[in-house]
Amino acid sequence: xxxxxxxIAKASDILKLLGDKTRLSMVKTLDSEDVCVCExxxxxxxxxxxxxxxxxxxxxxxxxxxxKRGQWKIFSLNKESxxxxxxxxxxxxxxxxxxxxxxxxxxxxxxxCE
Amino acid sequence: xxxxxxxIAKASDILKLLGDKTRLSMVKTLDSEDVCVCExxxxxxxxxxxxxxxxxxxxxxxxxxxxKRGQWKIFSLNKESxxxxxxxxxxxxxxxxxxxxxxxxxxxxxxxCE
DNA sequence: TCTTTATATAATTAATTGCTTATATAATAA
DNA sequence: TTATTATATAAGCAATTAATTATATAAAGA
Numbered sequence: 001x002x003x004x005x006x007x008i009a010k011a012s013d014i015l016k017l018l019g020d021k022t023r024l025s026m027v028k029t030l031d032s033e034d035v036c037v038c039e040x041x042x043x044x045x046x047x048x049x050x051x052x053x054x055x056x057x058x059x060x061x062x063x064x065x066x067x068k069r070g071q072w073k074i075f076s077l078n079k080e081s082x083x084x085x086x087x088x089x090x091x092x093x094x095x096x097x098x099x100x101x102x103x104x105x106x107x108x109x110x111x112x113c114e
Numbered sequence: 115x116x117x118x119x120x121x122i123a124k125a126s127d128i129l130k131l132l133g134d135k136t137r138l139s140m141v142k143t144l145d146s147e148d149v150c151v152c153e154x155x156x157x158x159x160x161x162x163x164x165x166x167x168x169x170x171x172x173x174x175x176x177x178x179x180x181x182k183r184g185q186w187k188i189f190s191l192n193k194e195s196x197x198x199x200x201x202x203x204x205x206x207x208x209x210x211x212x213x214x215x216x217x218x219x220x221x222x223x224x225x226x227c228e
Numbered sequence: 229t230c231t232t233t234a235t236a237t238a239a240t241t242a243a244t245t246g247c248t249t250a251t252a253t254a255a256t257a258a
Numbered sequence: 259t260t261a262t263t264a265t266a267t268a269a270g271c272a273a274t275t276a277a278t279t280a281t282a283t284a285a286a287g288a
Binding site for chain 2: 009028
């Protein structure tokens with residue numbers, strides 16, 4: 001396994017970004033599936049603007065990509081980011097969030113737009 | 115390699131703690147050598163109370179240990195912490211801080227108290 | 229003893245953060 | 259067209275953060 005080096009200042013910026021449980025959970029969730037804004041709103045007890053603002057921060061760091069699908073905005077993890085290996089090594093220690101997405105699907109709150 | 119799991123809330127707290135370049139640098143530095151407070155004061159352009167406060171936060175999380183040696187307080191990384199594997203996987207991506215310690219030694223600013 | 233050195237703690241403050249509400253835009257549905 | 263749904267942005271605010279200065283304590287040295 002090749003370990004890419006990230007300078008301290010940039011690394012601490014990324015850790016600060018991920019040092020918020022909502023954003024960290026978002027990134028871990030995106031590690032298994034693409035998710036749209038309204039699904040995140042259903043997933044967290046938080047207003048839609050709050051969710052949008054968290055996602056914007058993740059995007060500003062280039063950690064996630066977004067694409068428009070009809071009225072929905074779908075977010076995905078940017079595996080091309082130079083910081084992806086760094087982030088990935090963190091995510092490996094976190095519990096999978098797939099059950100939370102499954103729960104959402106069971107409530108009929110997942111969108112389908114492919 | 116066994117990967118230990120850390121829950122999202124605790125992980126985000128640790129990432130927030132390390133999401134400060136001074137504290138992140140301290141932890142990376144301690145990954146190679148034990149360091150006392152006055153050495154950190156020499157290492158960072160920051161007052162002694164600021165350094166003490168950062169070290170206290172690291173200690174409150176159990177990430178570092180301290181021991182008294184005469185008038186000095188020596189800090190070390192707590193490799194017994196349940197979060198050490200998580201932290202270690204981050205540190206692996208950061209550049210070594212050993213040259214900064216060497217520079218300090220060259221200026222005669224390293225203490226010797228063993 | 230008195231002074232110096234190393235450290236910790238408390239009070240203060242400026243900057244940052246993460247939410248809220250209000251509002252605007254764009255796409256879809258009726 | 260009008261209403262609804264999904265999203266983004268702006269303004270405001272309370273809480274948190276990271277530094278500072280001032281001060282206290284303890285150990286070492288003269």
